[in-house]
Amino acid sequence: MDHLFTVDGDSATPVSPTTLAAEGLFERQHLQEWVIEHPQVLGESVLVITSEFDRWADTDGVPARDRLDVLGLDATGRLVVVELKRGSADRDVHLQAITYAALVSRFDLDTLAQAHRDFLKGRGESVELDECRQRLLNHVDGDWSPELLQRPRQVIIAAGFPKQVTHTVVWLSEMNLDIDLIEVGLWKVKGQLVAGFTKVYPTPEVEEFTLAPARIEAKAAAQKLEERSRARSAVHVLVDAGLLPDGARLRLVPRHGAPESIREDIRAWVGEDGRRASATWSNNTTEPLTWEADGKPYTPTGLANHIFTSVTGRKADGIQGTTWWDVDANPVPDTVDPDEWAALVGSHLADLAKQLSGTRKDWSSLHALLEAIPSGRWTTYGDVATVINSHAVPVGTHLATCGKCPNVWRVLTTSGAVSSSFQWPDPARTETPADVLGTEGIHFEAGAAAREARLPLDDLRRLLRN
Template sequence: MDHLFTVVGGAATPVPPTVLAAEGLLERQHLQEWVIANPQVLGESVLVITSEFDRWADTDGVPARDRLDVLGLDATGRLVVAELKRGTADRDVHLQAITYAALVSRFDLDTLAQAHRDFRKGRGELLGLDECRQRLLDHVDGEWSPELLQRPRQVIIAADFPKQVTHTVVWLSEMNLDIELVQVGLWKVKDQLIAGFTKVYPTPEVEEFTLAPARSEAKAAARKLEERSRARNAVHVLVGAGLLPDGTLLTLTPRHGVTEGVREDIVAWVQQDDSRSSATWRNDAAKPLTWQADGKPYSPTGLANHIFTSVTDRKADGIQGTTWWDVDTTRVPDGADPDEWATLAGTSLAGLAKQFNRTGKDWTGLHTLLAAIPAGRWTTYGDVAAVINSHAVPVGTHLATCRQCPHAWRVLNTAGRISPGFRWHDPARTDSAADVLSAEGIRFDAGAADPAARLSVDDLTALADK
């Protein structure tokens, strides 16, 4: 974030940047604590294992003053080594990060559990070693993989980076070493300090077009990481977009990572107990599926692996579980419009995430657009979704529960009918949405609104641009 402004109407006033040192903020007591409290700056679904770690001093000969700033674990099963600098990074900061990554790459589950127990104890939380071990296992999507532990991801956070660092990090990334640069900025707005964290390398474009081809040629551990990362990203897209309401029914269709013979064996195994074929969705990024066969929560990949092992008695490897679960549109969740819900039929979680990976839960744009729809006009969930870069299903479910959405009765389904899920939030109201629309001048024919009064995507876009 290079520039920050305070905005009053049409006036935007630059906010002058400051630095941590000038504000009396320290690396360990402040910057490090920000990261520990907000581990999302290190990536999605990162659990902080420990900080200020120096337990290798007695065994490896590394001086005790060399302390790893923050050690995390992401949901794919990789360690995350974070090196923090409150000012401009040293010219050899990447060497420090690489050294710590090499040291922690030899850690096992017990070592990490011990470190986490000591870390939490230092913060007043008394946890048993078994409890810490289980916490780490539960955080990982799928089976615990020692191979992935050997490939830590590195994140360097600093106010700025010398060219020697950026050039070296680019080359290391091209050589298949995962290392990221995150810039921390500080601004003061009316005596209030505002901190911002911006990932400056690699950018999404670099990851997709430069680094991905090299990583696709890596060994088995890297391939496993990519499969898990795709699964995790799909789940985060769906949860972040609110695309599937809690309670959505999913059906099993084994696809990725198994042979045709194994698929046939799984189908036969499922036919022995119908509950094995179904799971319900919950908007939890860690374990969103509840399997009806045992009532336990799973990640999509974790459940696919469990089913594979139950059928074959072999350890699963490389399954992308989000391809195994399809939306069952025969049961419409509360608040969802049946016509819009039917458009999700036959699509897997992975397919939905790929199709709707730009959706989000920020409804500010929706509220602004709804306020601009005039009386005597109507539109559809799908048209509104197209304008705000979402999808008809989350738009419909949001309108069904939102108490701040203006003119919600002017949004109908694709057939121009009032959604069965539409409700007034005032229980005392006895009129219907059709009554209100009729009073506003919209004619209905056999329950469908006059198509001449419909606002198209282009019409809505024009309203949004005013």
Template sequence: MDHLFTVDGQRATPISRTGLAAENLLERQHLQEWVIAHPQVLGESVLVVTAEYDRWADTDGVPARDRLDVLGLDATGRLVVVELKRGTADRDVHLQAITYAALVSRFDLDTLAHAHCAFLSRRGEALDVEVCRQRLLDHVDGEWSPALLQRPRQVIVAADFPKQVTHSVVWLSEMGIDIDLVQVGLWRVEGHLVAGFTKVYPTPEVEEFTLAPARVEGEAVARKLQERSHSRKAVHVLVDAGLLPEGTRLLMTPRHGVTEAIRADIRSWVAQDTARAAATWTNDTAKPLLWDADGAAYSPTGLANHIFTSVTGRSVDGIQGTKWWDVDTAHVPAGVDPEAWATLAGSDLTALARQVTGTRKDWTELHTLLGGVTAGRWTTYGDLATVVGSHPVPIGQHLRACGRCPSPWRVLTATGEVSPGFQWPDPARTDTAASVLAGEGVRFDGGTADPEQRMREEELRQLLDG
């Protein structure tokens, strides 16, 4: 608070600001005790575990000289490392907080229980270690997680912060390290001292609109390169598998790396021009998306980042763009079985890549299977895909283009019908697949082949085993 007034009707009288040093108040004896008595200034539901902790030692067994001001535990199960300064914080105060966070990140429940027990004992409350352990467990909502202890939250409390600290803390927060800055102020009001604690960073607005991608997604920003690698891998898998034909329509649903508030902003932005929500797939491993809004080629993540920046005016890292784009199954590409295409509904590019991971473009086994489907028998795209480790869509695409596939007309949809997308590799042929099948002895009932004549997955596998 920069300005504080006493108010008497229309009259507001400024209150003079003072400081802890000016009032002969000390860091340890006063400020620290205020925080211990009122841990809500550190955040919601914080239990003070210990204070003035110095019971660690280096690898040689020599006790360390570092003394942690306050250590708390919040209800999520994360430790809260608190550094206190009664005046303006030192330029390297954040480095001190990080050092303490690194030290306590190796603590386990037993270490914390003993530290809490010793802390309470010094303050005149004698509890045994088991009681202290249970007190810690009871404070945490849900199960105790050792993994969460390895990611402490840090809080620096000071009268003011130099720019070196605020700039560093902003960057560290964007990198996924939680550091809060809390400013302590002191005023003299009618002979009494009034203390105030104000969280100056991150403010709710900053947390929502600036740090949200890092904090909401948690690990995602810290693993930015890993997420980019995942996106690249997904594109390569899809191209190699031939799952998405050239010209496949994709629709955008913003997911990974953005908050719900930003998603709502993106939806409003798209409503102004619906072309912004659509793209066309090309089998280019570098930039497979042609965006309807400008016709330019993008990678999935590159386009997601571009859209984020267009909406928010800021750049962002950590978005995995392949999670933003879904197949528009209402638009069936030419030559694709509509039933097989419908199975892609509700899956983003990342999920689709998982479905076909390991798929090869070596169709030798497929040709072997097709050669084993004899006259008077039929099979399905799905059965063939399952046996060779592919998907019905690339199977259909291959049959449509390959001039060497044995008897492609003997492959039908899951319901036993000729696919609307079926076409002869030789465009000069004018007979229909159904007429050829009927001539080979396949019985049809209203366009549906006799299920008794179907070669199913088990029978197809025997062709390969032999």
């Protein structure tokens, strides 16, 4: 972050940066604790396993002096090696990170579970070794993979990086070694210290267009990581967009990772107990599916793997579980317009995520748009969703549950009808949206609003811009 300002109306006052050293803050007591308390700065869904780890020995059995700042585990099953510097990084900081990555790449589940237990014990939390082991297994989306443990991701956090480091890290990344560079900044705003973490390499564009293709073409372990990352990203996209309401029903349709002969066996197995074919969705990114057959929560890939193994007796390999679960036709969620839900039926989670990539549940723009719709005009859930970069289903769900959205009666279905899921925030209101629209001069015929009163999409966009 190059510039930071305090804002008072149309006045913006620059805030001068400071440093950890100048404020008497240290790597271990302060910066390290910030990272442990907020591991999201290391990336998506990282579990901190341990910190200040130094219990390794060289080939002669002599304890090594190297002390690893933080070790984490991400949801794809990769270790995350973290090197911290409260000031600017040294010219060889990346060599330290690589050394630690090489050391931890030989760790197995038992080593990590013991390290996690010791870490928690040192912080006043008493946990049995078996519980620590299970915590690590549960954090991984899919099967535990020793191959992925051998490919740690490295994160270096510092106040700045010399060119020697950035140039070397770029080359190492192109050689399929993952190293993230994160700058930590510190400012003092009206006596309050403000810390910021900015990922300076790789940027999303570099990851997508430069690094990702090379990694996809790499070894089988990297391919497995990519599949898991895609599956997990699909879940995050759907949750972020709010597309599927809690309790939405999904139907099992085995696809990716299972040949047709096994798909037939799965269909026959499901025919023995219809509950095996159904799961319900909940909007959490950890385990969003609850399987009707046993009532337990799963990830889409975790449940697909479980079903594959239950039918074949073999361990699944490379299944993309988000392709196995389709939106079911029934029941239609209470807050969703049936016509909009029908458009989703039969689509699997991976396809839905691909369509929604980049959308977010930012309802501030929705509220501003609704406020701007004039009396005597109406629009549709789909058009509103297009303008705010969302989807008609989460828009309809929000309108049905918000209680504070303005002019909700001016949003209708594509056919111009009042949605069957419409409900007033005030249950005492007895008039219908059609009644209110009628008082605003909009005529209804056969349950549909006059087409000439519908706002064109371009006019709707202009309302939001203005």
